Amino acid sequence: MKKVLGCIRRACQDFELIQPGDHIALGLSGGKDSMLLLHALRLYRYFSPVPFTFTAIHLRIGFDTDESPVLRFAQENGIELHVVNTDIANIVFDIRKEKNPCALCAKMRRG
Secondary structure: OHHHHHHHHHHHHHHOOOOOOEEEEEEOOOOHHHHHHHHHHHHHHHHOOOOEEEEEEEEEOOOOOOOHHHHHHHHHOOOOEEEEEOOHHHHHHHHOOOOOOHHHHHHHHHO
16 A cells, blocks of 8 residues: 555656645546545545545446445545446446447446
8 A cells, every 4th residue: 555655646746636625536436446546545635745635436337236345435434425326237238239338338437
């Protein structure tokens, strides 16, 4: 974790990624990358020379997945988390009946 925090600190300094008072929206899928970034930003906020806040945003895309670990982690760590229900799975599979749904699904998540 020390290495990750060092990389975040260096990137923030070198590229002025965070300005005083910024509110960062963090897309939280629940995968290891987004969970690590969430944890790292939570820790970085304590020693950052620039004050900032952040909110995690989790999209429910319509698949039957267990999101309880994500919700529990956010709650236990006092992290603001917005969960947004979407119709992505319904559109991709039921309406459009995509044979190769990955590209459309990714595009809709980013939208």
